Amino acid sequence: MPRIESIIGSINDHHIQIIKNAVDALSADLTLSLEINIDSDGGDPDAARDIFYLLENYRNRVTTITNGKCMSSAVLIFLAGDTRIAGPRADFMIHPTSWTLWGMYKFLKSYSKYNSGDLTLTISEVYTIQGQLNTAVKRLTEIEDYTDAIFESRAKLTKEQFTDRRLVNTDQHFTPEESLKFGISTKLN
Numbered sequence: 402m403p404r405i406e407s408i409i410g411s412i413n414d415h416h417i418q419i420i421k422n423a424v425d426a427l428s429a430d431l432t433l434s435l436e437i438n439i440d441s442d443g444g445d446p447d448a449a450r451d452i453f454y455l456l457e458n459y460r461n462r463v464t465t466i467t468n469g470k471c472m473s474s475a476v477l478i479f480l481a482g483d484t485r486i487a488g489p490r491a492d493f494m495i496h497p498t499s500w501t502l503w504g505m506y507k508f509l510k511s512y513s514k515y516n517s518g519d520l521t522l523t524i525s526e527v528y529t530i531q532g533q534l535n536t537a538v539k540r541l542t543e544i545e546d547y548t549d550a551i552f553e554s555r556a557k558l559t560k561e562q563f564t565d566r567r568l569v570n571t572d573q574h575f576t577p578e579e580s581l582k583f584g585i586s587t588k589l590n
Contacts, residue, residue, distance in 0.1 A: 403434040403464065412444030412452075412474050420452050424459045434462040437482070443473025446498075446544050450474075453551055456481035467491045468590070472572075476585065477548065480555040487577035487586035496572045498545045557584030 406423050408416050420437070427433040435456075443449075456463050456478070465479045468488025476495055479485055487493070552558055580586040 403436040403462075405436045405438065407438045407440070408452075408475065408478060409438075409440050410442075410444075412441055412449050412478070414445070414448055417448055417451050417455070420455055424455060427461055428459070431461055434464065435459065436464045436466065437478070439465060439467045439471050439475050439479055440469040441472065441475035442470055443475050446474040446477070446548070448474070449477040450547050450551070453477045453481045466590070467493075470494075477551050480551055480585065482587075484588060485586045486588045486590045487580050488590045489577060491577045491580065491586070493575035493580045493585055494572050495575075498541045498548065555584070557582075 404423055404427055406419055408419075423435055427435055437456075462484075463482050464484045464486065465482030466486045466488065467475075467479060468490050470492055471479050471487075472492070472494035473496060476493055479493075575583065575585060577586065577589050581589055
């Protein structure tokens with residue numbers, strides 16, 4: 402009988418701890434397996450990556466299952482399963498890597514001023530904006546690199562196909578049958 406855990410809602414560090422606790426509890430007995438049910442719109446890609454590697458390095462059998470939403474970073478966790486089961490109502494979605502600005506009021510205010518045509522920015526404000534944007538691009542590149550590596554290692558999409566699908570600049574949904582065709586799932590339920 403497998404241990405069953407669920408990832409529901411927005412993926413975050415709390416989910417890392419749930420999966421780590423399950424892995425730690427089962428690691429002593431290689432006959433025990435772990436089943437993870439996923440219903441998520443996604444969330445923190447770093448947390449999803451950490452869960453993926455935690456499960457990939459887990460020696461026991463892992464089954465991931467979805468019969469609902471498996472979107473964005475949740476797909477990374479789904480790909481960690483040795484067996485990946487898509488139910489009839491599964492909805493998979495990948496999208497271009499994105500970045501949300503939180504806080505940084507002074508930066509946003511400066512950028513808004515520049516964007517409105519007020520070109521009276523100080524050199525310091527220009528460098529701040531440039532620095533923030535460079536940091537964002539570097540961070541987005543890191544996320545794309547590990548996302549590409551995970552998809553390339555676990556799905557039937559080549560890096561070029563995966564990158565091409567993301568460049569469309571829209572959410573790309575997969576039916577259960579398409580998820581099987583592209584190697585996201587390994588079995589339909």
